Amino acid sequence: MALDYTFSIIKPDAFGSGKAGKIIAHLESQGFTLKAARVLQMSRRQAEEFYGVHRGRPFFGELVEFMSSGPCMPFIIGKADAVPALRDAIGATDPAEAAAGTVRKLYAESKGRNAIHASDSDENAVRESRFFFAEADLA
Numbered sequence: 001m002a003l004d005y006t007f008s009i010i011k012p013d014a015f016g017s018g019k020a021g022k023i024i025a026h027l028e029s030q031g032f033t034l035k036a037a038r039v040l041q042m043s044r045r046q047a048e049e050f051y052g053v054h055r056g057r058p059f060f061g062e063l064v065e066f067m068s069s070g071p072c073m074p075f076i077i078g079k080a081d082a083v084p085a086l087r088d089a090i091g092a093t094d095p096a097e098a099a100a101g102t103v104r105k106l107y108a109e110s111k112g113r114n115a116i117h118a119s120d121s122d123e124n125a126v127r128e129s130r131f132f133f134a135e136a137d138l139a
Contacts, residue, residue, distance in 0.1 A: 005035055005138065006082035007119045007128040008090075012070035014115035015039075019107045020073050023116060026103060027077060030089050036137040037075035044068045050131055062112065074132040083125055086118045 010020045024034060042050070047067040054060045079085050091102025093114055098105040108115040119125035129138055 002081045003122045003125055004080055004082055005076050005078040006086050006125040008075055009117040010073040011115055012072050013109055013113040014107055015072050016070050023103055023107055031079055033078045035076040035078050036133050039071055039073050041071045042068045076129050083119055083122055090116050090118050
């Protein structure tokens with residue numbers, strides 16, 4: 001059975017430019033419910049650990065630098081079949097390729113500064129949620 005929650009991060013570009021509220025409101029208008037959220041600035045070490053799956057890829061260093069460059073907003077959001085529903089709602093990684101009305105089409109600056117991270121599987125939603133939130137926050 002698919003999860004009824006998933007994990008996301010409003011990245012430093014969108015958080016720093018005052019788009020966090022707009023992004024959350026956009027997702028809520030699509031039937032998502034905010035379950036937990038916090039604001040923090042990841043250390044370089046935290047960003048390296050969180051994005052460790054990408055270690056060795058050409059963009060890893062740039063991603064770590066960007067994600068530790070300013071405050072961000074990790075959050076847990078709920079909806080039936082949450083992972084694919086959120087992936088559809090945020091759109092393609094490159095906002096130039098994202099469908100109209102998606103978060104990235106509306107709020108992202110570029111492929112590298114794409115406003116939002118979203119878990120790509122139920123397993124990663126659980127793992128990524130636990131990176132930032134306690135088990136009690138997942139209920």
